[in-house]
Amino acid sequence: MKEPLRVGIAGLGTVGASVARLIARNAESLATRAGRPIALTAVCARDRSRDRGLDLAHAAWHDDASALARDPDVDCVVELIGGDEGPARALVEAALSAGKHVVTANKALLAKHGLALARLAEENGVALAFEASAAGGVPVVKTLREALSGNRVSRVSGILNGTCNYILSRMEAEGLSFAACLADAQRLGYAEADPTFDVEGYDAAHKLAILTSLAFGVALDPEAIYVEGISKIAPIDIAMADELGYRIKLLGVAERTKTGIEQRVHPTMVPKTASLAQVMGVLNAVAIDADAVGELSLIGPGAGGDATASAVIGDICDVAVGATRPAFGVPAARLERPQRAPMQRHEGGYYIRLSVFDRPGSAAGIATRMAQADISLESIIQHRARTADVDPTGRSGAPVPVVLITYATTESAIREALARIDADGHVAEPPQVIRIERE
Ligand code: NDP
């Protein structure tokens, strides 16, 4: 058997500790598959005294992450610290520059610096591997980069954040509060160090930037992504979605349109009968539309220590067998810079929840503004207020929720109509707008 691949892991938290544990537990089968042993020779984290339940007796400890990149006993650096700057970026740059392979799960770093890092890896003839960076344990990076090489991809979409899907699933199924579900997601190791990245949609956007690059052979362009998170989704929206036959999911979508590549992350009403609507809890799902294969779906755990470690170890095995493909499928210099399709031109159906002053003329005024923007309404729902609030004359003026469902229209038409409705003084609060994905 060949010499061992000597691995250094920086970051021994949720994912790093799982990677170290799995390398030890599955040493024999890993060596057989990789054609050589995988040896953990160095580690790095902040707190050396913390008991992580790991046997690190044969691994050198580094307090400074960049020192791990310089360690002569490390061939492959596994970056599991996180963050788009600071020690993670310094470590990855130092490792690639020193001619060491890098495996990372860090989507924030890749979304921001992926192109430059891919160039650095090519210049130094080493691998930059990141299967775990998008959809955790779901092997979507390799699918797009390798298995679908013979296709022209037209669309990649799906549920890309386990924390958000877990929160939305439990809010719907158990009627729990947003805060309680988020706290559980953190306890289970699903959430980012700063959970704002999850719930405001940035984490899903980082992953979408990576998938867009792999799918369409384009340079990463995270700034082109329209991003909205789930923090403003209220229990009433979940209940209305249920009543209307939908489920709310945080979706990431990238597609070729006539005006360029559209990239968006936002809460979406998905019909309950759609396969995406069945994807619950921490599961992620990615649907790929491609000319040769047709539609392909991948579903699996999108977060969590062992699930993510599974993808990291797959990459380590690739490094061990000597696979060094261009990081994003084509050489960095060949990645195109296509036109961005503006969100204003997005077309689709909309759910709009308004807090409408309950007085004569409000509903007619709203319908008029919608018609003026050329928006056709599929339904209008206004539930009777609670008995205590009911004014027998119907003229109390107290705000009541009114939900509008539109047929397909454009984002710009919706924005224009809502601005006018607001200016007319019909609504008490900013509207809730959720895009609808019909089958
Ligand atoms: P954790 O917060 O659990 O772990 C981070 C680790 O990095 C800790 O061991 C910490 O040390 C160490 N660390 C932090 N700062 C430094 C530093 N300056 N120098 C050295 N070590 C440092 O994060 P996760 O394991 O959850 O995530 C790691 C990466 O994997 C992130 O990029 C994340 O986005 C990504 N990821 C996470 C998934 C998940 O489900 N958790 C899924 C997919 C990707 P110490 O332990 O001593 O504090």
Ligand code: HSE
């Ligand atoms: N915080 C991320 C999520 C981890 O919840 O999906 C996996 O990338």
